[in-house]
Amino acid sequence: MAKNSDQEQRSGPEFTPFRMHGDLLTTTLLAFLRNWNAYGYQLAQQLAQAGLPAFDSGTVYRTLRQLEKTGLVSSFWDTSESGPARRMYSLTKAGDLFLSSWIDVLGRYQAVLQKTIRGFDPEEIKADRQEPPRADSA
């Protein structure tokens, strides 16, 4: 499933289509795991259903394993259901702390964008010229 045909939206000429990368994928995964445990396949589905950009399931699995290696999540094999065994993941204390810190960083990131682009709303991005902070040229 999720064969990428979900919603390939590229609104521009030929830029790299949006994808979930690094921090964004990582933290989305962590956020999903914050309220309930889940396994990779399920997380991949949630990602797709959340209206987020394309992702690669192989990357999802590898990202989860890497998160485990760094101690942000932990996992165990769940064989209680029929079908292939599932590796159930849950957020660790460290993962929770990491996520909190990330949210802090994200807040600053947002502040930068908001300071530059009024309202964070594409519709409001019209014209809004200001002077440079200190271009102090000429």
Next chain:
Amino acid sequence: MAKNSDQEQRSGPEFTPFRMHGDLLTTTLLAFLRNWNAYGYQLAQQLAQAGLPAFDSGTVYRTLRQLEKTGLVSSFWDTSESGPARRMYSLTKAGDLFLSSWIDVLGRYQAVLQKTIRGFDPEEIKADRQEPPRADSA
């Protein structure tokens, strides 16, 4: 909580300290350029002053060149001031479109985090157990 001296001290085992990566660095740069033109060194300083995580100046320069290669920004040598020549960057129409699209994506990303973590505020992250979305076991 996530006190995390965000300078170099890490509160956990051995997490990768926060850095500006890929989309985040790219779009912050684009956002800075949206309202006024600037050159690499200046952008790197603004990044640092914005309270954002560590970054690498080499990466900033390379990222800017790559953005130029894909047409999101354009540049020219500015030799009007004394000192080393500066490569002045400005956002192109394409870059503006890209940024707008990114803001759209970011909105969905935020929605996911907000849905999971109430209020986006670390203080409100206390306890908030819910049932899985569709763990549909048995």
Next chain:
DNA sequence: GTTGATAGATGTAGATTACACATAGCGACG
């Protein structure tokens, strides 16, 4: 026994990044 959905993982080429280092203009100082 073949197909299809679920579930997880890896091989690999190409892209991205961090870190160290290189180049160059110019002002200040002795």
Next chain:
DNA sequence: CGTCGCTATGTGTAATCTACATCTATCAAC
């Protein structure tokens, strides 16, 4: 003059990350 220090922009390289294709395996339906 020499050179130190700050400004300004890069590059070499190893490590890491990612996309895409491919692989194993369970189990239900046919």
